[in-house]
Structures are given as structure tokens and as C-alpha cells.
Amino acid sequence: LGKEKNLIEEIQRLKKEKNAVILAHYYQQEEIQDIADYIGDSLGLSQEAAKTDADVILFAGVHFMGETAKILSPNKKVIIPDLNAGCSLADSAPTDKFEEFLKQYPNHTVISYINCSAEIKALTDIVCTSSNAVQIVDSLPKDEKIIFAPDINLGRYVAKKTGRDMVLWDGACEVHIEISADKLKMLQGKYPNAKLIAHPECQENVLDEADFIGSTTALLKYVQENEATEFIVATEVGIIHKMKQAVPHKKLIPAPANTDNTCACSECPYMKLNTLEKIHASLVHLQPEIFVPEETRLKALKSVNRMLELS
Numbered sequence: 001l002g003k004e005k006n007l008i009e010e011i012q013r014l015k016k017e018k019n020a021v022i023l024a025h026y027y028q029q030e031e032i033q034d035i036a037d038y039i040g041d042s043l044g045l046s047q048e049a050a051k052t053d054a055d056v057i058l059f060a061g062v063h064f065m066g067e068t069a070k071i072l073s074p075n076k077k078v079i080i081p082d083l084n085a086g087c088s089l090a091d092s093a094p095t096d097k098f099e100e101f102l103k104q105y106p107n108h109t110v111i112s113y114i115n116c117s118a119e120i121k122a123l124t125d126i127v128c129t130s131s132n133a134v135q136i137v138d139s140l141p142k143d144e145k146i147i148f149a150p151d152i153n154l155g156r157y158v159a160k161k162t163g164r165d166m167v168l169w170d171g172a173c174e175v176h177i178e179i180s181a182d183k184l185k186m187l188q189g190k191y192p193n194a195k196l197i198a199h200p201e202c203q204e205n206v207l208d209e210a211d212f213i214g215s216t217t218a219l220l221k222y223v224q225e226n227e228a229t230e231f232i233v234a235t236e237v238g239i240i241h242k243m244k245q246a247v248p249h250k251k252l253i254p255a256p257a258n259t260d261n262t263c264a265c266s267e268c269p270y271m272k273l274n275t276l277e278k279i280h281a282s283l284v285h286l287q288p289e290i291f292v293p294e295e296t297r298l299k300a301l302k303s304v305n306r307m308l309e310l311s
């Protein structure tokens with residue numbers, strides 16, 4: 001514990017020395033959330049990355065989040081604790097295949113979920129996150145033809161909510177699709193009064209049963225504002241940390257993972273690659289740094305800015 005205390009003190013000192021800000025996603029380990037300057041969902045984190053006046057952004061999240069920060073703040077140094085922290089959803093849309101796919105659907109507006117590479121964002125008209133996807137699709141004229149990528153589950157959910165017939169790219173988050181409707185049903189049997197709340201990256205049969213669907217920030221808000229005292233939380237387990245702090249008197253039941261891994265809850269292996277030790281090392285060396293080629297960045301900036309204007 002003493003070692004961790006020293007590490008945290010050292011991180012705080014380095015942060016001041018280098019004029020760095022630490023942005024962390026809700027799926028980060030608890031000790032990382034506790035040292036962050038800002039914790040949020042993908043939309044909140046992008047807004048924060050766009051407005052910070054720090055010289056260095058340390059993004060405790062995954063690679064595409066660091067890239068988005070760099071797209072928005074090209075003159076800042078953007079570092080992430082581990083370059084291997086990728087995202088299965090972003091990886092499900094490789095650039096060459098996506099370009100081929102787009103050719104099959106000319107005259108379509110391309111909306112991409114922020115969980116994709118800078119190159120995919122550069123091929124996109126409007127970026128969205130789980131907190132504004134419905135609003136962004138709704139903002140387009142009714143007769144507009146739309147491609148929605150890369151998350152098929154979020155895409156189906158948005159199509160249902162907006163009544164639009166969109167062309168969907170077949171990508172998914174390996175963590176959220178492991179959350180099984182059967183296991184949730186068993187939990188609901190055990191906790192009959194609990195509200196089932198889910199992230200829209202979950203599969204359709206999970207979302208069909210949910211009392212509430214939303215981004216991580218929206219789920220956190222829901223447990224605070226809803227009068228229920230028990231919640232089954234169908235997303236990555238990291239969000240439980242802030243929920244516990246916000247509603248210590250309520251019972252929060254994390255969704256079980258389907259597979260037999262070391263944790264009984266749903267954990268994102270990429271988000272969990274980040275540690276306090278790696279954060280410390282990246283502040284010392286200001287590495288690994290995120291770079292986005294300028295031509296790609298300028299194109300990607302357009303689609304990210306359209307999202308920010310509409311949010």
C-alpha cells in the first residue's frame with residue numbers, strides 16, 4: 001500500500017511538472033479512476049480533450065480514444081499508458097474492407113461510432129457515441145440514406161429507436177456480446193425488484209429485456225435518479241466503481257461474463273492493460289505517443305466536429 005501511495009504521489013508531481021492532464025474512461029481500474037482529472041464516457045472525454053489547456057494529455061483508455069484526442073488537439077502531446085490497449089470493435093472495421101463496403105453504397109451518409117480508427121473516421125461523415133447516436137440519426141432528413149458502422153448492436157438499437165432503415169456494418173464489442181441474456185435472466189430471478197440497465201453494445205436479446213439503455217454516463221445517472229434500490233448492470237464492470245460512490249446505499253449487481261475467465265464479471269481486457277505503473281512510466285518518458293497523419297486527421301476532424309456541433 002505504501003508503494004502505491006508513493007506511486008500516486010509521484011504521478012501527481014509529474015503531472016504538475018509536465019502540465020499534463022489525465023483523462024480516464026469509466027472502464028479503467030479503480031485506482032486509475034481515483035487519480036484522473038476527468039472521468040467520463042466517450043463523448044465527455046472527447047469534449048474534455050478538445051478544451052483542455054494542458055500541454056500533455058494522458059489518455060487512460062484505449063487507442064482510438066487517444067487518437068480522437070489527437071485529432072481534436074494536434075498541438076498537444078497525447079500519450080497512452082500501453083499501445084496494445086486496442087478495441088475489438090474498432091478492429092472489426094479494417095480500412096481496406098470498409099472502403100470496399102462504402103463503394104457498394106454510393107450516396108449514403110456514413111455515421112460511425114467513435115469506437116473506430118482515425119482512418120475510419122476520415123471516411124465518415126458524422127461520428128457518434130452511444131450517448132448521442134439516436135439524436136444524430138434523428139437530425140438527418142427522413143429520406144437520407146445512412147450507413148451505420150462499426151457496431152451492429154448499437155446500429156440495430158438506433159434503427160429501432162429512430163424507425164430508420166440503415167445499412168449496418170457487422171462489427172461488435174467482444175466484451176458486451178459475451179453478456180448473455182440467459183445469465184441475466186437467472187440474476188433477475190434472484191433479484192426480482194432489480195432494474196436491468198444495459199449498454200447499447202449488448203446484443204439485441206439483452207437490450208429487449210432492459211429497463212434502461214444508455215452510455216456509461218447515462219447508466220451512472222440512471223442509478224442516481226431512479227428510485228429503485230437494486231440494479232443489474234449490463235456493461236463492463238469498471239462503471240460500478242463510480243456508481244458505488246454515487247449511491248452507496250443501493251445494490252449494484254455487475255453482469256456476469258459468459259466465459260470462464262479470472263473475473264466473474266465482464267471485463268474489457270484492453271482497458272485493463274493500463275496500470276498505475278504504466279501511467280507513471282508514460283509520464284516520465286512522455287511515451288508512447290499517439291500520432292495521426294495530418295491528411296487523415298483533417299478528414300477525421302470534420303466528422304468528429306460535426307458530432308460535437310450536434311451534441
Ligand code: 13P
Binds near residue numbers: 026041115
Ligand atoms: P461509452 O462510455 O461512450 O458508453 O462507451 C463505452 C465503451 O465501450 C467504450 O469503449
Ligand code: SF4
Binds near residue numbers: 087268270
Ligand atoms: Fe472496445 Fe468493447 Fe473494450 Fe469498449 S469494452 S474498449 S468497445 S472492446
